[in-house]
Amino acid sequence: MIRSFFIFLFLTTSMGAFSQSLTDSIYNDLDTFIANKPNENSLHALGERALHYTSRVEEKEEKLALVILQCNLAYYHKSFDHHTEAINLYENAYRNYSGNQLIGYDIIEYCLKPLGNLYTIRGDFTNAENTIKQYIFMAGKQGDEPQKIAGIINLSVVYHNTGNYDLAIKILKEAIKNPEIGTEQKNLLENNLTANLIALHKIEEAQKTLSLGQEENNSVEDYKNAAQMAFREQDFDQALHYLEKAGSKLIKSPDFTARQIAKIYVEQSDVYLASEQFQKADSILRAALAILIPVFDGKKGPVEEELYPENTLLDIFDGLAYLATDWQEALKYYDLSFYVSHLLQQPINTQEARIINQRENRKRSEKCIELLYQHYQITGETEILKKAFDYAESSKAVVLKEALNRKSLLKQYPKDSLLIAEKELASKQETTIDLLVRSQLTNSSEETIQAIITELNRINFSLKKVRRSISQKYTEDKIPRFTIEQIQEKLKNEKAGMSFYFYGQDAIYQFIITESLADLKQIPFDNDLKISIQNFIAFFDTPSAINNNINSYKTTAFELYRKLQLDQLNEVENLLIIPDGVLGFIPFEALLTHKTRTNIYKEMPFLMKHSKMFYNTSAAFYMNAQVREKGEKVLGIFPVFEGRKRMLKYSLDEAELMRANPKAQIFVREEATKANFLKQLGQNDILHLSTHASGGNFVVPANIEFIDDVMLVHELYGLSIDPYLVVLSACETGVGKLQKGEGAMSIARAFQYAGVQNLLFSLWQVNDYSTARLMQEFYQSYDKTHSAFVANQQSKWHYLENEEISNPKKSPYYWSAFVYYGVPETVESGNGYFYIIIISTLLSILIIAIALKYKKPKG
Structure with a gap:
């Protein structure tokens, strides 16, 4: 017993001494590093020591x-x-x-504040906002x-960089009222307020906020804001x-960085450029x-191996590209x-931040396409078109492609355990x-x-x-x-032609591709074109x-x-449209291929009658x-939604149609819960949702309704599903906040993000009655052809040809309203299982429909 006590005493004393020794070693290493004027070599050595300590x-x-x-x-890496090293x-x-x-x-002071600022610098705005909040x-x-x-102050910088100037101004003005703020913080608040006012072109108010005093009292930001105001006034x-x-x-401050100096140079180049002093710029x-990049010699451009993730490099390269006299x-x-943009975006994990960062790449893409288009006009070289x-x-x-x-x-x-962990974490994040x-x-x-x-x-x-480990492990990611x-070979096999649009700020670029043709067109963004697009979309705002x-x-x-x-493309049997920007809200099927005098809709030359049409978000989705x-x-x-204002009366007709399929699992009324949907999601080949949906607004994201709950797009993002087809028989399922290059943040996109390849969805607040009729026609055709692509066109044909439906x-x-995004499947012979049941169902529905005049939008 006594021996056991002494052994225990010895062990605990020794462990305490070891603990103290390890703690002292860490502090001693840090003290030595700081005392010997840190440099990159000693920083690397201390980093190795830190890794050694981590496991102990x-x-x-x-x-x-x-x-x-x-x-x-992290501080010294910064x-x-x-x-990158500092953030990690x-x-x-x-x-x-x-x-x-x-x-x-x-x-807060030594970790979270600098981390939030670094996220901002790197463009990881979602994580910056969350960390700062x-x-x-x-x-x-505390x-x-x-x-x-x-x-x-730091949160206002995030809002400024993401274009939320009004929100930045709001929180800054509120903070300035705080009686406890010191002189230095008040100056910072006023400087950020000035910058946001300038961004909104509120120059008079900005001038009242900014007041330059004696030189020793003015900050770097004071002078930069004053420069911005002078620049705005030319x-x-x-x-x-x-x-x-x-x-x-800046140079007189004790802890300035090369990055800060380079940024001032970039701002000076903007002034030289505006004043047409191109050589100086x-x-x-x-x-x-x-x-x-100290190894840069000032003449030949740097190579990718010398570059690193720094957004100031983007401004420099964009400026040099603009100034270049040679297009190559x-x-x-x-x-x-x-390339630098790619490096910056690699560690960003949220959709929102990645989409924001894509905006500048989108602008660069347009500039590159414009340069190539001008050269293509002169030479007609196919290689130029391919590069564009x-x-x-x-x-x-x-x-969306990355997901x-x-x-x-x-x-x-x-x-693979890494890929499984990534999937689970990404789902949990959403x-x-x-x-x-x-x-x-x-x-x-x-x-x-x-x-x-x-x-x-x-x-x-x-x-x-986890994603760092995956990128190191796999090259095929x-x-x-x-x-x-x-593309031409695939189009040939599918008897199709492609109209691929790039919706820019100054023009729309169109790539027309068939099995024997590849051409690049520029559609100037004149006022007539804008009005035509706006007017055409507006025709579908009301019945x-x-x-x-x-x-x-x-x-x-x-x-x-x-x-x-x-x-x-009037010779192609099947027409693939890859829209862009607001063109994604256009029902191309409803365009007219020539002038007509008739006011009878079924006689009008709709594009849908000329070619079977399908869409896709990008050429990659079509090819892959x-x-x-x-x-x-x-x-x-x-x-x-019985008993509610927006009851979907004719949705029951769709449900009855579905019941004809012995392999269908139907949830109606109180059973149509979100839980039942999620539970059965991965067990079916076709998902059909006949419900209300919304494209959302600036506050509420796009969403789709169940009897007991609303599902927002983020919950759909977190899913991983692979049905053959999803039919969204609801309002505005293809509508959402439009993001440059990425498209509408819609329910349809959310299903794509979850893994769905083939979708049928709507572009506006569809009519309940007509939707039920179209869906009945769609499934009748699908039963015979096993092709959603063909069935979508035939449902519209039959709707127009139906003599029971009035011309209006x-x-x-x-x-x-319903557009098909996916692949153009070949027509197959159906087993006709549903055909007799469908016909009898349709006849009874038609009798009821004639007697009823109740027509209600589904949405």
Whole structure:
């Protein structure tokens, strides 16, 4: 007993001594590093020591010492402009600090604040916002008002960079009222307020906010804002004067970075460019490049191996491309911008932030296509057209492509633990975002919202780590590329032609591709074209818009057909449209192929009568489409919403049609719950949702309704499903907030993101009665052809030819809302199982329909 006591005493004493020794070692290494003037070599060596300590720390004091070491390492990496390394270290430090419930260290000041700022610098705006909001909340709980104000200042920068100027102004003005703010913070608040006012062209108010005092009291930001105001007023000399003052002030500060100096150079180049001093603009951009890339000699452009993720490089390369007199040199610089942009986006894990970052790439793509188009006009070289097509395709639905590519990789390696973990984390991220959106919409408590944000940050750290490992393990995680020749071969096999649109700021570019033709057209964005597009889309806002002005509709429908140059594809049997921008809201089937005098809709020359039409989001989705088992298992969701204002009376007709299929599982009324939908989701070949849906607005995202709940797009993003076909018999399922290059953030896109290849969805608030009729025609045709592509066209044909339907109800508003995105399957012989049942069902429905005049929009 006594011996056992001494052994225990010896062991605990020795462990305590070891713990103290390890803690001391960590602090000693850090002290030595700082004392010996840190450089990149010693920083690397200390990083290796930190990795060594990571696997050894056990006690809380050891773990706290490691957190302090990681934060210091991150600080010095940041000072050397090693932003990726700094972010990873700050993330690890906070994960260790919060996960081990450590105390005794100002984690806001030394970790979360710089981490949020680095996220902003790298364009990871979603994580920047979440991190900053997290430490604002923490500071509030601690009663630390200066730290809370600092968070508001940094949050306003995020809002500024994402174009939310009004929101930035709102929080800044509120913070300025705080009586506890010091002089330095008030100056920072006013500077950020000035910058946002300038962005909104509120120059007079900005001038009142900014007041330059004595030189020693003015900050770098004071001078930069003054330069911006002078620049807006085209006082270029004054703008350059203030920027020189800003540069001088910056150099005198003790901790300025090369990046900050380079940014001032870039702003000076903008002034030189605006004042047409092109030589000076070019020279100062090259000087900025030499600061950021010391090996750059000022003449030949840098190579990719010398580049790193830094957004100032984007400004420099874009500027040099604009100034280049040779189109090939310009493309070379734009390509360097694309490469740096790719490096910047690699660690970004949220859709929202990735989409925001794609906006600038979209603008670059247009500039590259314009350069190539001009050269193509001169030479007609096919290689030029191919290169232009590559730029256009690479800027389309990038975030959606990446998501589907990850799903494809998991299908190839279904047992890979990294890919499985990535899938689970990505799904959890989306469902947590869904929870956050719902909490914000229902005005949940600040504590609840912050708990969700903390969980989101935790998921983000883990997801980044897993995706880094995946990118190191797999080389085939890149989006597959293809050639024009491969597209032509596929189009030949499918007797199809393609009209591929790139919707730019100054023009629409169109690539017309058939088995024997590849051509590039530019459609100038003149006022007539804009009006034609706006007017045509507006015809589908209300059921009566077309009927009230048929002649105007006919004129617009034919004009737009010609302006979109679809007449060049009038020989193709099957027509693939790859729209872009607002063109995605156009029902191309309802365009007219020539002028007509008739006001009888079934006699009008609709494009739908000329070719069988299908759509896709990008050429990649068309080329990489997988052959899938069609099957006959159907899941039908029919909430009906009886007793409510927006009851879907004719949805019951769709449900009855579905019941004819013995392999259909139908949920009607109270059974049409979200839980039943999710439970049966992966067990069916066709999903049919006859319900209400909405494209959302700036506050509420796109959503689809069940009898008991609403499903937002984020919850759909978190799913991983692979049915053969999804039919969205609801309003506005193809409508949502339009994101440049990515398309509408719609319910349809959310299903694509979840893994669905073939979809039938709507572009406006469809009519309940006509939708039920179209769906009946669709499934009758589908039963015979087993082709959703063909069935969609035939349902519209039959609707127009039906003598029981009056001419006003044959307006394109009633039949052209549904568009098919997917592959053009070949027609098969159906077994006719449903045919007799369908005919009898249709006859009874027609008798009822004639007697009833109740017509209600589904939406």
